[in-house]
Amino acid sequence: MDRFFTRIANGIAIASGQPLAFLLALAMVVMWALTGPVFAFSDTWQLVINTGTTIVTFLMVFLIQNSQNRDAAAMQAKLDELIRALEDARPQFIGIEHLTDPQIEAIRARLEEEVGCENGKQATADDSVERMIERT
DSSP: OHHHHHHHHHHHHHHHTSHHHHHHHHHHHHHHHHTTTTTTTOHHHHHHHHHHHHHHHHHHHHHHHHHHHHHHHHHHHHHHHHHHHOTTSOGGGTTGGGSOHHHHHHHHHHHHHHHHEETTEEOOHHHHHHHHHHHO
């Protein structure tokens, strides 16, 4: 079941992200708008577009969340492998995505303190970018 859903979700996510999908959706909205005078802009005419867009939006939320969850898990696995492979990396960082938000924020703050303080002053993001450019 998982493989089937993943295959279907991937296919729909790829298809819905194409320019043709946008053009088809736009064409449907234009056709709907053009049929307004034919149906005298009735409540049923309005209900058609409202119901259609609500259903598509509802289903797409789950597909997008599935894609994001899969992408995030794959990214974490890749980052964990990089940490494991680098000799100077700290293996304690593997799996920190499972910590609570306050715990992750505390780790981030400690890391910023560790690398950001030079000559007693707090470094800014611009300072970090400048150091990175100097290294290249």
